[in-house]
Amino acid sequence: MQTDNLDKWKKELVNCTQCGFCKDVCPIFADVEWDSSVARGKMALCYGLYSGDIEPDESVVERLYQCTTCADCTRRCPSSTDVVGVVEAVRKDLVASDIMSPTHRKIAESIATLGNPFGEDQSRIEIFGEKPHKAKIAYFTGCSAAYRNKEIAEAGLSILKKLGVDYTLLDEVCCGSVLGRLGFSDGNIRRQAEANVKAIGDTGAEIVLFSCAGCLRMFRKEYPQFMELPFKALHFIEWLSEQEIPLKPYGKRVTYHDPCHIGRHLGVYDAPRDVINKIPDVEFVEMVDNRESARCCGGGGGVRAQFPEISKNIASKRVDQAEIADVLLTTCPFCVNNLALGIDESSKLVVKDLLELVDELLEDG
Amino acid sequence: MEKQIIDRLREVVGDDNIRTTTAELYAYSTDAGIHRSMPDAVLRPKNTEEVAGVVKLANELLFPVVPRGAGTALCGHSVPVAAGVVMDLQRMNAIKELHIEDLYVVVEPGVIHKDLNAKLKEYGFFIPGPSSGNVANIGGMVATNASGGNAVKYGATRDYVLGMEVVLPTGEIARFGSRTLKNSAGYQLEKLMCGMEGTLGVITEVNLRITPLPEATAVAVAVFHTLEDAGRCVSNIIAYPVIPSGLELMSRVCIEAVNKAVCLGLPDEEAILLIEVDGSSHDVKDQIEKVTEICKGSGSISVDFTYDAERKEELWKGRKAMIPALSKYHDDLVTVMLADDMAVPMSKVPEAVKAFQAISDKYDIIIASYGHSGDGNLHTKVLMDPTRQSHWDQAEKAVSEIYEKVMELGGTITGEHGVGMTKAPFFLRERESSLEVMKVIKKGLDPNNIMNPYKIMDWEENFIARLRYHVESE
Numbered sequence: 001m002q003t004d005n006l007d008k009w010k011k012e013l014v015n016c017t018q019c020g021f022c023k024d025v026c027p028i029f030a031d032v033e034w035d036s037s038v039a040r041g042k043m044a045l046c047y048g049l050y051s052g053d054i055e056p057d058e059s060v061v062e063r064l065y066q067c068t069t070c071a072d073c074t075r076r077c078p079s080s081t082d083v084v085g086v087v088e089a090v091r092k093d094l095v096a097s098d099i100m101s102p103t104h105r106k107i108a109e110s111i112a113t114l115g116n117p118f119g120e121d122q123s124r125i126e127i128f129g130e131k132p133h134k135a136k137i138a139y140f141t142g143c144s145a146a147y148r149n150k151e152i153a154e155a156g157l158s159i160l161k162k163l164g165v166d167y168t169l170l171d172e173v174c175c176g177s178v179l180g181r182l183g184f185s186d187g188n189i190r191r192q193a194e195a196n197v198k199a200i201g202d203t204g205a206e207i208v209l210f211s212c213a214g215c216l217r218m219f220r221k222e223y224p225q226f227m228e229l230p231f232k233a234l235h236f237i238e239w240l241s242e243q244e245i246p247l248k249p250y251g252k253r254v255t256y257h258d259p260c261h262i263g264r265h266l267g268v269y270d271a272p273r274d275v276i277n278k279i280p281d282v283e284f285v286e287m288v289d290n291r292e293s294a295r296c297c298g299g300g301g302g303v304r305a306q307f308p309e310i311s312k313n314i315a316s317k318r319v320d321q322a323e324i325a326d327v328l329l330t331t332c333p334f335c336v337n338n339l340a341l342g343i344d345e346s347s348k349l350v351v352k353d354l355l356e357l358v359d360e361l362l363e364d365g
Numbered sequence: 366m367e368k369q370i371i372d373r374l375r376e377v378v379g380d381d382n383i384r385t386t387t388a389e390l391y392a393y394s395t396d397a398g399i400h401r402s403m404p405d406a407v408l409r410p411k412n413t414e415e416v417a418g419v420v421k422l423a424n425e426l427l428f429p430v431v432p433r434g435a436g437t438a439l440c441g442h443s444v445p446v447a448a449g450v451v452m453d454l455q456r457m458n459a460i461k462e463l464h465i466e467d468l469y470v471v472v473e474p475g476v477i478h479k480d481l482n483a484k485l486k487e488y489g490f491f492i493p494g495p496s497s498g499n500v501a502n503i504g505g506m507v508a509t510n511a512s513g514g515n516a517v518k519y520g521a522t523r524d525y526v527l528g529m530e531v532v533l534p535t536g537e538i539a540r541f542g543s544r545t546l547k548n549s550a551g552y553q554l555e556k557l558m559c560g561m562e563g564t565l566g567v568i569t570e571v572n573l574r575i576t577p578l579p580e581a582t583a584v585a586v587a588v589f590h591t592l593e594d595a596g597r598c599v600s601n602i603i604a605y606p607v608i609p610s611g612l613e614l615m616s617r618v619c620i621e622a623v624n625k626a627v628c629l630g631l632p633d634e635e636a637i638l639l640i641e642v643d644g645s646s647h648d649v650k651d652q653i654e655k656v657t658e659i660c661k662g663s664g665s666i667s668v669d670f671t672y673d674a675e676r677k678e679e680l681w682k683g684r685k686a687m688i689p690a691l692s693k694y695h696d697d698l699v700t701v702m703l704a705d706d707m708a709v710p711m712s713k714v715p716e717a718v719k720a721f722q723a724i725s726d727k728y729d730i731i732i733a734s735y736g737h738s739g740d741g742n743l744h745t746k747v748l749m750d751p752t753r754q755s756h757w758d759q760a761e762k763a764v765s766e767i768y769e770k771v772m773e774l775g776g777t778i779t780g781e782h783g784v785g786m787t788k789a790p791f792f793l794r795e796r797e798s799s800l801e802v803m804k805v806i807k808k809g810l811d812p813n814n815i816m817n818p819y820k821i822m823d824w825e826e827n828f829i830a831r832l833r834y835h836v837e838s839e
């Protein structure tokens with residue numbers, strides 16, 4: 001196998017002292033339990049591939065794809081080893097060496113041909129029935145909220161309308177997050193970036209709002225590596241936290257799950273809490289693990305598509321922490337979806353995107 | 366390993382708990398140290414019977430068994446140097462009995478130190494442990510006689526072991542020690558198991574004494590212009606006597622590294638002491654006054670105590686993060702686990718630290734010195750590029766000189782981490798007159814040499830042999 005990408009990560013590969021502190025947090029290890037599954041194990045396997053000690057057989061490749069890219073290991077790691085960087089690099093080498101699962105190949109093909117990972121042939125314009133036009137604010141719905149959790153995109157649109165904002169939707173394609181997480185080359189991601197940046201450019205938008213944590217991470221962290229962005233990328237909730245929003249009271253106890261991709265990856269922790277605190281009568285409680293140390297929902301990094309059982313078990317653990325509340329709020333359709341899977345039949349807990357709750361409580365006009 | 370053996374092992378632990386895949390063999394080929402060697406299989410037994418079944422088979426068919434907890438040992442302890450099976454005990458993680466009123470608990474070896482303390486905290490008790498206690502297992506702590514920064518006051522793991530169940534190398538299940546706090550019944554075999562590093566059997570259950578959580582704690586940072594002043598201060602505190610629950614020395618390299626990695630804003634000086642005192646509120650107040658006075662009299666530039674829980678946690682976090690934080694010190698260098706936990710008589714701490722610094726300068730290699738100096742335990746960490754032969758050459762010379770100096774000062778080359786492979790060559794010299802007895806014990810209990818073979822007194826190679834890194838000659 002080629003190791004061109006791993007070769008660039010030599011310092012991180014030896015920087016991992018194999019201390020094992022990541023066992024304390026890695027959600028995959030908590031479920032799989034074998035030492036190869038924890039961040040330390042993955043770092044060891046990457047070193048093995050880099051040095052030629054081992055070959056990428058099925059057992060190795062399986063482990064390397066059992067990472068949600070939650071980055072909790074890096075937070076816990078005393079030497080801040082960038083495990084996600086290394087895992088994504090090794091995945092790039094695997095893909096470049098034509099080692100990939102049929103599921104992942106299908107996802108990449110669907111993104112290249114249809115612009116979304118789900119094999120859906122309707123475009124965003126067809127789905128929402130709104131054509132892009134010149135506007136200062138654009139809303140990038142992302143694939144999940146367009147094809148799977150449409151209620152979230154609809155909540156976003158409804159909020160913009162209620163607030164009387166002159167906004168536009170976009171002729172967008174998949175942001176490429178899933179390609180990056182799975183190891184597809186920068187060329188593939190650049191293609192998505194170029195299409196999206198052009199679509200935004202055509203509307204002249206100065207601010208682009210996102211309701212998906214994964215998409216926002218792409219626009220904030222990865223696209224700028226390819227090109228300068230002539231607009232500001234904000235999470236919808238970051239933008240809302242700075243707006244006057246007249247909300248009806250909500251007499252329930254709520255908690256908030258920080259999605260890894262806007263939390264640990266982008267450092268957005270205050271905005272969602274600020275928005276929740278704008279709600280009259282709401283009782284906000286934090287889960288045991290919150291903000292920087294929030295546990296992962298289990299859905300990211302391609303784990304959900306390839307290892308649904310693991311994903312669900314991780315979600316159950318996170319949902320258990322949320323049982324202190326009536327409503328578990330978050331700010332990413334992917335997390336909403338995965339956390340919902342973790343809810344036990346006997347539980348009364350409801351999972352919602354914060355956008356949905358804001359829409360529900362927002363006075364019209 | 367032959368397929369028939371694997372099949373028989375499979376019968377003992379079940380299909381789901383045996384692996385011979387590349388991923389598992391490679392992941393279990395190292396611990397947190399510098400060595401690597403691949404096992405033939407990894408097993409995860411769930412109870413004493415399964416452990417005994419595996420060991421019996423090993424003793425009959427003559428393959429090595431290497432017990433393993435969290436795999437955080439630092440000297441190649443759980444590296445299977447002669448292949449065979451690695452026995453991962455993390456599934457045996459039940460806290461079986463709590464006898465708070467009798468001051469002991471009964472636990473399985475795979476219980477994580479942090480989890481046990483979380484349980485004990487509900488009752489106002491704890492057991493001290495290593496700075497890796499967030500992941501280290503009780504079995505591993507007992508087998509290495511681990512201890513932490515509070516050892517000066519609370520002692521090491523051994524001091525908490527009352528009794529245990531052990532699967533001996535021949536597969537018999539034995540019980541050593543008792544459930545009582547006192548016990549003078551013959552040989553203290555339960556204590557012999559402390560520090561045996563998996564060479565004398567597999568610990569499958571432990572009776573541990575517990576101790577009350579102190580009512581109050583306070584932590585101070587005392588800053589010094591020179592390392593000697595800091596070292597002298599340590600001796601002065603202990604001799605006063607004040608027995609702090611933590612007394613940590615950090616030298617300049619460590620201060621810089623921790624500041625860089627965890628942004629604690631520690632003062633930019635040659636040495637600082639992190640001093641923790643605990644006890645009743647009254648006691649703590651009294652100790653703070655005494656320690657402040659002693660620090661000032663020993664040349665401390667400043668000494669600043671805090672009761673604030675968050676600040677205390679932050680300071681300890683910095684100390685706990687020290688070993689790996691040093692990796693961030695230099696762009697091309699990382700920390701490597703070499704010569705890391707020597708202990709000298711307390712009064713020799715300043716001399717030892719001075720000597721380590723001179724050795725560091727002589728070989729032009731960055732060596733960070735820090736330690737639980739309240740009990741004479743000094744850590745040094747070598748910063749190097751472990752893929753370059755020239756760095757290993759320099760490190761080898763420097764570390765050898767450090768060990769020589771420690772022995773000259775009447776110290777030991779390992780105060781807490783144990784021997785494994787990395788320390789063995791110097792251990793053989795330090796304990797020359799004990800080796801025969803150790804060999805007799807090993808031979809008597811493990812006639813076929815199946816339990817974690819070729820470790821401690823049986824390691825015959827160099828201390829930087831079987832490296833886990835690929836090293837390039839320049």
Ligand SMILES: Cc1cc2nc3c(=O)[nH]c(=O)nc-3n(C[C@H](O)[C@H](O)[C@H](O)COP(=O)(O)OP(=O)(O)OC[C@H]3O[C@@H](n4cnc5c(N)ncnc54)[C@H](O)[C@@H]3O)c2cc1C
Nearest residue numbers: 434435436437438442495496502504505508511512563568
């Ligand atoms: C960052 C870091 C900081 C550390 N700080 C400290 C410290 O402050 N103090 C300290 O003392 N150590 C420290 N250590 C070393 C190590 O964490 C301790 O020795 C710890 O007790 C090992 O526990 P473990 O479960 O990881 O054991 P392992 O590494 O899995 O095993 C250690 C040894 O014990 C044997 N063993 C394990 N379980 C059993 C069993 N049930 N029966 C028989 N043999 C068994 C193994 O064969 C091996 O020889 C540190 C390590 C790291 C990486």
Ligand code: SF4
Nearest residue numbers: 016017019020022077
């Ligand atoms: S990734 Fe970090 S925490 Fe995990 S073993 Fe490596 S150095 Fe330790």
Ligand code: SF4
Nearest residue numbers: 026067068070071073
């Ligand atoms: S990113 Fe998350 S899942 Fe991946 S190794 Fe780190 S802690 Fe585990």
